[in-house]
Amino acid sequence: MTHSGRSAKGERSTQLAQLGAGAVEFRLERRGPVTVVLFHGGHMRAGLSLGEEVYAEADCSVLVPSRPGYGRTPVSTGRSAVGFADVTASLREHLGITDVAAVVGVSGGGPTAVAMAARHPALGRRLILQSAVGPLPWPDRRTHTAAQVVFAPRTEPVSWALVRTLLRRMPDAGLRMLLRDLTLLTAPSTVAALRPGDRAKLIALLSRMRSGHGFLNDLRELKATEELTRLMAGVAQPSLVIASRHDGAVPFAHAQALAAGLRRAELVESLADSHFIWFGRDWTTISERIHAFLLADPAS
Template identity: 30%
Template sequence: MKSRLLPRMAFLLVVLGLFVLGGILAWFQSWRTARLVELYSASQMVTTPSGPVEYILKGEGPAVLVFHDAPGGYDQGIALAGFLAEEGFQVIVPSRPGYLRTPLENGGTPANQADAAAQLLDALDIEQASVLAFGWGGPTALEFALRFPQRTTALVFVGAAVGRLSPPISPAVPFPQAVGEGLTGDIGSWLYARLAENDPAQALRAAFSISSTGSQSDCEAWTGLVLDHPDQAALFQSMVLSLAPASPREIGLRNDLLQVRALPEMPLKTIQAPALLIHGGLDKAIPVAPVEAAKSQLPNAELILFPDDGHLLFLGRGAAIAQERITTFLKKYSTPHGE
């Protein structure tokens, strides 16, 4: 009798497992579809000489052009820079080529991306803008200032690459690299989003381990601080969602990795726009040494270093200070050369 029951039980377990798996996949597909609808309904498209560009606008006032980190998209940029709209600025965030609905065919080099951004400003009838760059948006911001000096009123770099890194370093990706591409990447980003929603402390620890060189005690202190501040906890959730789904961002991420390895030396000494560099001393994605070197070359630059912070500067003890300094700096230079 037992010999007959065992195959039946095994069969039932397999069927039950398939039902469970099917339900999970249906849940995932429903989430993915809803997420894409949400992403694409919140942004706008414009046709430029370089090609179509996806972007979002928020606020009114002096223009601030934002270049997001990798991986990301307009949603990540507006999550991080949206506070400026409440401070009297108009925030313009394009998805850089290869991210979301901006095709890589627009041109993948930082110079190409700067040209496309200038064309976006043309389409919006914006003559001048301050430029704010996060992470791997830094090279594009530098190229914009080099190629369009009369259109650049100020530069702000937050945890950003500001020139060649030696050796090149991969960007921080706060979910496992093993699930970083294709359908698996979409599932991985979905699982990380679920983790962040259901166990934010564990998700924060994972993000810290990839973005900071700090110790375990540093990690616990940082995690607790973020969770103790509802605004930072909400920002973290938005940042996690800005990685998901992963597949519409994969081409841009791969391109950024290629561009990082081929960054030319930039004539930083020729950039006349005032620059504010904000960086963490424990940044694991972009070490501080090249940033300090760039500061010494930029003619009109200020460096604010948070020695105990990592790559995620808008989360943690220095977040409010960093945002305040950015706001003050941009208000000072919101008209050409402070006039």
């Protein structure tokens, strides 16, 4: 059973499916006959969009589920990367989607995308990983400790309310604070390098983020394990791994480990100043590479 949902201001409309494993929130934007399944990273949910224009330009439909603990997906619905990959396979069947051009994993959604590619190879002809968590320790101890306070269920709403207030009243200061841990460069230089349009998009995105129970679940579940390494070895599809050396949230070493562990992987280095590769000065070039990858023969 599927229920429609009302979207908050500035968000895209989502729906709620009741599956055997539990409820899962999702957004399905139908275009062409083939679909891209996209797993967002931390603090993101199905109603938010980031870097999806390239799939629209390739005439692909897009299916975006909210991972466990984000949006209206309970943390109990497929709590682990493997568990939620299986849930998404069921969702795909529930929606009657038969042709998946690619599975995309962004940041903390990377392990789920890898799991889906490995466990359900018929459901995705390609794998795309963007600033994705790989088979290395993540996050660092300082981030893990701070998150237990800032994103705990009782404090998470207050934390994001303060973020929204700061971004509204002092946007540059807010961006510098939020990008500080997302770049290996200085936050002021990273903010100063943003183009006006990208700056506005980033402020709008950050102002709508929430963590719910999802981010703490990510910290519990997305640990470096032999399971992710084993799953990577089982991915036969062509893979595109995209990351920046300036990423302060997910070190570039994760991308290198993913590219080394996936059998048919190509590593694309972004010139972005931070974790947000979509706002890098070479994103147009990278988008063209993704577009070509989507249209290429996966058997080649």
